[in-house]
Amino acid sequence: MRQLIMTINRPLITVASFISLACNGLALTFIGVSLPALQQHLEIDIVQAGMLMAWLQAGLTVCALLGGFFADRVQREWIIGTGCLSLGLGAVFLCIAPSYAYSLVAASSMGVGLGLILSGTNTLLVSMYTSHKGAILNIHHVFFGVGSIIGPALMGVLIIRGNNWQAGYYGAGLLLFILALIFFFSRDKVPIRGKNTSQDIGSLRELFAAGRFHIILWVNFLSMGSQLVIMLFGVTFLVQAKQCSLGEAGAALSVFSLFIVLGRLACSRLTFSFNHTSIVLTMLWLQVIMLLLIWRGSGWLALAVLAVSGFTFSGMYPTLMALTSMLFPDRDGISLGLLSTMGGLGAIVLCWLTGFVAGLSHIGIGLMVTIVACGLGLIMFQVYYPMLSRWESQSQAAHE
Template structure:
């Protein structure tokens, strides 16, 4: 299964190269098309909207058509939309391509997440593998912005990033076509896709894990969307770290995710997440109380503790359902992820703009962190998903 694992890792890396570079691209787009910040931010919102709709409406394709066919469809659509960037010069058409590319990501990402369940030997192994996958996503989040920064520093167009992604996508399609996929032991559900989705939305485990992920994403987006604005022009103690704060955050997040593979194979996941949730809350409280001199240290440091939360919550939420529904539940969780990725930074930006300081937006993020930490502590105490995870582990693995 080595080829399947590497295919999954590299799909996440490729997707991150484009999605996590948007923040670096937006300033160039604003200058090129003479846009305001709200209009320029549509580059982020178009992608997230496409991923959300692709996940929630087409996530069950992986369960119905099979993992291989769904991955090839998603990669093909993504590669096509990325390659068309070379031929487009209209801002409106860019948004269309980003939206279509987001739908493609929603398709192949849900299939890749379902495939992780197929190649895992237990729910614990599923969670450990998910952390490695998200670690590769973190590597892509470092590579993509670095490519854009290099292109812009050499007076080249940022559109080359999408052409590089299209070539990478073509190579992944070859691997996806030739890779041996594990046999699926149970027939896929034969109900209507929309009915399956609505039934899952009534499931308490789906709602609980999706809510936790929404809170986490609200906290994380505060860092990579608004921390650069918060620290822009900062000239106080630790100012030498301000320029590299976001890079430090991403690097610590990657280190933590690969370290999470080791942690979660040795310690109970509820305890690990509860400790990390409290550590994140302390980092944000320190930034609020101490202001920018403390924020320049604690906010990047929070990446180390954030690292294991998203992949672990994602893994446990998926593992509460049969393997034949892993594509559909992955789509639902992906939908809530993207909704939060759009709504949370928008609310923080509005608060910061209204009150005249980006730090006020971090008050809202600290509130999200407090609710998340409280939820993870309660999860540690009561562990409401334990029985279902045990049942599914015995049935599916």
Template sequence: MKKYQTNILIGITFFSMILLGILESIRGVLIPSIQNFYHIDYKEIGIFLFVASLGYVIANFFGGNTADSLGQKRLLLLGVLLITLGTLGMVVSRSYIFFIVSVAILNYGFGSISIGANTLTPVVFKNNQGMMMNLLHFFYGLGATIGPRYAGVALDYKWSWQEIYSATLIIIVIYTIFVLTSTFPRIEGVRSEARVPLMEVLRNKKVLLFSFVLGFYVAAELGVANWLTTYLQSSKNIGSLKSATYLSLFFGVFTFGRLIGGFIVEKLGYFRSIIGFLIIALLLFIIGTTASKQLVILISLSGFFFSIIYPTTFALLLKEFDKGTSTVIGVVITISSATNMIGNAVIGQINDMFGVNAGFRLVALFLLITVALILILKKDTTFENQI
């Protein structure tokens, strides 16, 4: 590819991550408003989050083949179409069932954009993949920092959750214009790569380890994103604007971590960075949830140490599998998304049975499991010397 074509693809992948960051992060701030609107309990909110993850999982399951048959441009356009339909369905719905169906459509759109962007990364990021993957996910963090703050301020100005979601259609239109007016070259290298049978990928121990490492990590990250504001309001008696600010701070330091995290990863090594950051994130989270109200800010500050885990693990995945990459990515994202889906559904169930204080602390358990799995993975990869 020519350099300008590569730059276009890089720009689209970055914009994709900003879009996903904004749209996915406002959900956690709006959960109490949605709960009050439909008069539902935490168990039903857990179903809402389960269905959201299910739509994302299904999109990723079919995403690899869809990318091959439609091409990345059409896949991204399909994603924005579904996001638009899902958003419109949510804001006009007066029935919780119709709302849930719209959520599934919305998140299928998220998954389509995610798989479209991820299948571009092996092409556009040839060198320093750890650094570049962290930079890519920096843009997700940037969007995720903007999203909660926007939603919190809008709530403070007495906007309804429907109005907050409706306003996001503006950025969706801008993104659609960007994709439509861009030229996507044929990615021959990706399309002609040696294919690996699906069952062979599923039987690969390392594929499963990567899947569950990412799955439990994302369950922890989204556990914070989805439930932090609810936890602060119900357990710590913190108001909606301030609790949204804590979530925005979490994503703010998370974003900063991804901006500089790539340099740390290249300096310290992939495994050393992942394990060290996970342990510090776990300690800060435990202190923030068990100590006095004044120390809840440590939960937000733990976002810095959450920051590098996903992109650095994904960079390891790309290094470990140089054949059948699209199939491996599809399988890993599908299994990890399913793990996350179940994890957050369990949080919702525990919240309903024992209170938000108990359910939210499952995030610490998910982080601990991630540490254990990454230590096992380290023994089975070709990058043992990086710790």
């Protein structure tokens, strides 16, 4: 296997994978910033706009799982290429959709592409860099953060300069089509194990029979959901509960995103010196401490802690993926697909629950949902930490 992997043009495929995930971040932030213009273009209200986001998230969640399932059966480059094509077509079609119904199809196509790119690139990279899974995945997800930073700035400039928001989608579509061609026509593709249906069913049974996989799934569910709650409700919390100005709160969220990028770079380095389980446990402790400071601290303290808390959320998802691939090396496609799906479900459930609790009382109480979620994740991982750490050490020894 190692000799086969060495024949692949790894630099080209690696860079293309990085750029593909950056396009995921770009596309998601494009939609967020251009949503008012999109509402005006389609003549829809906020409820219908929310339904667009729901269809996109549904496509992402389902295809993150399907992408992992097919990653053990077909060439992963084909999965990523299909994702790039679907995302690009959806982005272009969203600009020219003649009706709201067609825009739902375009949003679904974008969600499908986002999910396939997410699962496909993750599984492709861990199969190419078998001895540095944590490092490569953290670096990989830095590019999602870079796309998330570039997206709002680029779309904002396009809207300010003549409300030409469609140009951003057309440009992203062209880039994605080029990436699709690279993946479709790349030579010496990464070999796959070629499982059949009975083997896939057996893999699922083995995964769900393994208690360690349940722990990783639920910790990812709670942590990823909590991260999105901070990103979506953080500004509202600072303004309404801590009396910060909108400008101050928005700046804090921008710094939060920057610290996510910096944190993933730091985690990629830490994986060379520390076990993945130790990194995850440390970040879970820091998440709980910082969330308590945000909740109980004064205005400026809450503002500052929320800004830097991006560091504690940064490497959780890539590090948990690397740990999963290490513990289940023969089932990395379906296991990473399930992990991505649980992260998406966690985002949906915790965001809804936070909004529901905040509606019954106020946003300050709503934030407690995130504190409780991170606390539960910490307790679960702390209890099983010795077992997971031992299994990780055994997996590393077996690989060496």
